[in-house]
Amino acid sequence: EDKVVQSPLSLVVHEGDTVTLNCSYEVTNFRSLLWYKQEKKAPTFLFMLTSSGIEKKSGRLSSILDKKELSSILNITATQTGDSAIYLCAVSGGGADGLTFGKGTHLIIQP
């Protein structure tokens, strides 16, 4: 059974801090790992990491895939209150063509 574990499940930091969110996975035939941000509504896509693209960066957000350790991290530097959200990690490559999600990390940025 495919499995995605995220840690921590919740995190409270102050504005300006740097945070690191973790994701580990077990999947039958890995194709990709994806990060999403979910505020009140639908998840919005952040990054996709594959064997040929193990590092991605966009502004203050960056992510790295470690295929040897079967894990990924999402870094957010100089956090802002607008970064408060649930961050979801998902993998593809199991039996179904959909994504297997972790339970998410609920990040709260205090002013």
Add this chain to the structure above:
Amino acid sequence: DAGITQSPRHKVTETGTPVTLRCHQTENHRYMYWYRQDPGHGLRLIHYSYGVKDTDKGEVSDGYSVSRSKTEDFLLTLESATSSQTSVYFCAISGVAGTEAFFGQGTRLTVV
């Protein structure tokens, strides 16, 4: 935003009644998915489609059926709703399996 619309956005129904949720896309993407999101469980795949009339089961398919008669529409049906199916349902689309999926705004379904 990807052109993906779910309807209805909110629904309250009684136990034992049939319910159909609709997902409509304007992106001509091949893949369409239905997920449910529940506290403590995250997003879980119910069913997905990889083409017109081509569908398959996901992790939590019991009690649900789907149909896709046109590229743009993917229907999720609860034949006889139960309280355990109270959830937020998300439709998603992607052009290629295993790549970024774009999500609809969700349908909050309450079964009383």
